[in-house]
Amino acid sequence: MTTQFSPKPKTVIIGGGLAGLAAAYRLAGKDEVVIIEKEPEPGGMASSYSIKSTEFYHIEKYYHHIFASDKELISLINELGIGNKLEWLRGTTGYFFNGKIYPMNTPFEILKALPFMDVIRLTLLVMKAKTIKDRTAFDNITAKKWIIDTAGESVYNSFFEPLLSSKFGDNKEKVSAAWLLGRVQIRSNRGAKGEKLGYMRGGFYAIVEAMADSIRKKGGRIINGSVSNIEIKDGCVRGIVVEGKLIGCDRVISTVAPHVLKKIIDPHLPGLDLDISYQGTACALFGLKEALMDEVYWLNIKENVPFGAVIEHTNFIPLSDYGEHLVYVTSYFQNPDSPLWSLKDEEVIELYLKGLEKLFSGSREKVKWWRLRRDMDTAPVYEVGYGKKILQYRTKIKGLYLAGMFSEANYPERSMNGSILAGFKCADEVIKAPIK
Ligand SMILES: Cc1cc2nc3c(=O)[nH]c(=O)nc-3n(C[C@H](O)[C@H](O)[C@H](O)COP(=O)(O)OP(=O)(O)OC[C@H]3O[C@@H](n4cnc5c(N)ncnc54)[C@H](O)[C@@H]3O)c2cc1C
Structure with missing residues (x-):
């Protein structure tokens, strides 16, 4: 820990998702910047599994694609020198109701x-x-x-x-x-013929990896650890606590969800209104021996099953990239009492498989392997009045900055583009107002 935090950072970024990486990408080289990420790898919601099956490949833990309007993300991909991996492909959609699939393209x-x-x-x-x-x-x-x-x-x-x-x-x-x-x-x-969506051939892993490389090359550091406290004294940031040790710093950029921030900072501090509700996601990824659907990439479902969508990734990206069929089965949930959060992994998978059987008989037999990713804070609930709850990049506490899914750049819909823009805008605020 001593060596990792030496020299003393000026700016600590809590969270190595896209918002944290984007802020560090802008600041590294101009500032002593350290990202602290609680997971072993950076990427947050946009992180990937490394799968060793017939082939070795990376695939997103949560299904992802890019929209043509994602200006900042597309220009970052080009700046990172990986623009050749971005492809625009037709993402076919369908609706399952009355016992059958209706294509909707x-x-x-x-x-x-x-x-x-x-x-x-x-x-x-x-x-x-x-x-x-x-x-x-x-x-x-x-x-x-x-x-x-x-x-x-x-x-x-x-x-x-x-x-x-x-x-x-x-x-x-x-x-x-x-x-x-x-x-x-x-x-x-x-x-x-339908909608064109952008995808990075080889996976969005390439963006996370290229950003992390660039940050490190410019002298920034990415450290694995969980921040348990942000120390504030006399209305000013003094440091953060990681694994019981106080690390002094001048500035903190927090990218974690508001309710997580509430736990690591005194929530009664003036001007901190952290009142945004989030919802969770339980997303299973299945490796299959055979295709589930003929052509549909994204299937919305209006049937009594415990998930809202089935996303056949290999009906979007060619099967030859993976050597096996890949299908996401996913549902949002609203609170920690939901079985999708409280049940064990195996039990959630069993629920999903039973639901899949109702829609596609014989689907259970096609499964080679599965992974399940669940998080409580995967999207703000954009309820009436949400616009007024958006958190500013620069807070009233000296040295405390915020960037993430709760920022203006992610309104009215959170996205990779929104979190990258939020990270950039927040870094610009830091650059504008340095603490001597
Ligand atoms: C199911 C799903 C599908 C999606 N599909 C798309 C899509 O198709 N296109 C698109 O553009 N976007 C999509 N998104 C949204 C996109 O992934 C997110 O908007 C974006 O990745 C969020 O980045 P972030 O950095 O703001 O937040 P996060 O990725 O949540 O990053 C926050 C980081 O903080 C870390 N952290 C939390 N607490 C601590 C702590 N105490 N100490 C240290 N670290 C901590 C977390 O581990 C995490 O890495 C999807 C998201 C989900 C969940």
Whole structure:
């Protein structure tokens, strides 16, 4: 510990996810910067498994892709010299209801799945959503009310309700229209044959690795450890505590979820309003002997099963990259009492396999191996009034900065791009206001 923290850092970044890595990437070389990450490897939500199966490969613990609007992320990928790995591929989608899969990529396919008048109303809603530039006023009404007022109950019930339900569970009726508008606007790279999504061939691992390399080359350090306290005295950051040892520093950038920050700092400090609710995710990855679906990459589900989506990664990225079929089965959950959080790994997998059997008979026999990743803090709940809860990069406490999924750059939807932008913006604030 003494050698790792010597020389004394000026800036400590808590968390080596994309926000922490981006802040360090901007600051390293200009400042003595140290990232402290509680997991053995950096990457946070965007980290990957190393799988040794037929082939050796990296694959994201949570399914990830890029949207055409992710400007900062795309330009960072090019700056890191790995732009040649970024490919734009068609991500086919489908809907499972009434016992079968309905492809939902082209207007014709959507017409087959929904009543004609609902498709017209849905199209008008999407067109209207795309024209709305300032979403602020929509932070105060629910997505449900806006959808029903704009397109009617039938469009809400047949199309949006199952999507909101799988994304926000019991919180679905609290979510703001501002979130929905942001979501619709992101998903605009849609041609006649469906949507194009970006993916790094070889995995997003390459971005995390290239950022970590660059930080280290510029003299920054990435240290494995869990921060248990941020020491504040007279309204000013003095240091952090890692494994019982106080490490002095001038500045702290915290990238952890607000409720985690509450545990490591005096929550009564003035100007710290850490009142953002998060939801968790339980995401299983299955290595399969055979494909599960014919063509569909992303399948939303409106059936009584304990997950909201099945994502067949190898219907998006060629099977030859992995030598086996890869399928994510995933669900968000709203609180720690959920069985998806309280059950053992094997029990969650059993729940998921039983659900899969209901949709695809014989799926259990196809499974070669599985992994399960679960986290409590995987996305803020973008409820009505969320816009006012966004945390600023620079706090009222001297030397304390915040960047992450709770930042403005991640509103109205958290993303890799948002966390990278948040890290950059926060580093710019640090550079603007150095403590002598
Ligand atoms: C299921 C799922 C699917 C997603 N799909 C996409 C997608 O397709 N496209 C997209 O752009 N984005 C996607 N995202 C979102 C994206 O992954 C995140 O927005 C982004 O990675 C968050 O980065 P972050 O640094 O803000 O937070 P995090 O990645 O959560 O980083 C915070 C870090 O802090 C560490 N930490 C916590 N407590 C401590 C402590 N006490 N001491 C030290 N370290 C600590 C954690 O281990 C973690 O590494 C997805 C996320 C999930 C969960």
